[in-house]
Amino acid sequence: MLYPKRTKFRKYRRGRCNKGCKEDGSTELLCFGKYGIKSCEAGRISYQAIEAARRAISRKFRRNSKIWVRVFADIPITSKPAEVRMGKGKGNTKGWIARVLKGQISFEMDCVSLSNAQQAAILAAHKLGGLSIKFFKWS
Template sequence: MALMPKRVKHRKDQRGRIRGNATRGNTVVFGEFGLQSMQPGHVKATTIEACRIAASQYIRASGGKLYIRIFPDKPVTARPLETRMGKGKGEPDHWVAVVKPGTVLFEIAGANKEAARDCFNRVAHKLPVKVRLVERTPGT
């Protein structure tokens, strides 16, 4: 089942713009390796779930642990197909996570660099943004 918030203050959000780089959530904290975005975008809840399944299938054998660092908390609305203009804003269709450049999307603990690279390579093909592999800096 795709991720979504239990409750929200407002049912319909405005689209907004993604400006600047990520200042929070831009370092590897929980694991040894992370998948960091290099461009802004919206990542759907179904995409996050597909990435989780692909990564967990790969790291299950090595005994590693996957951490998901993003959560889809922004509703995206859509109008039904073949509907005339007007009559207000559409109903919430799906949920997205807003991703800025520098945001760490996923992390892996308990795996070597080659396994992390192979795992994140499978995940990167499913994502709508360009990503890169980052390592945890010593001392953090």
């Protein structure tokens, strides 16, 4: 569901996730909402995990809030089928991932109470797998 309609290239190299923060400083700031979910480490998030976290947050709030998703899965991941011989090119696209840097904001929330936002952040953290995240509010 959350993947681009078209990209410049069909297949990318996997690459590495940077350990540091972005240079422009926009990772630390909330732009839209009052509460946010920030990643504590660099990593990859699949498009299914992003959608599952978004659904968990919206169900916790019963759709009475504003939610902004600040990450987008735009890098294709390929794999070859099982029991296929080596060679013959790169495999087909299996899914999409988003690279997340340390300190990058993943989700923002508004029009909710602090306790509800914290509980929604915990639910979203469970959906995002091994990536550790931190909840914070606008000050």
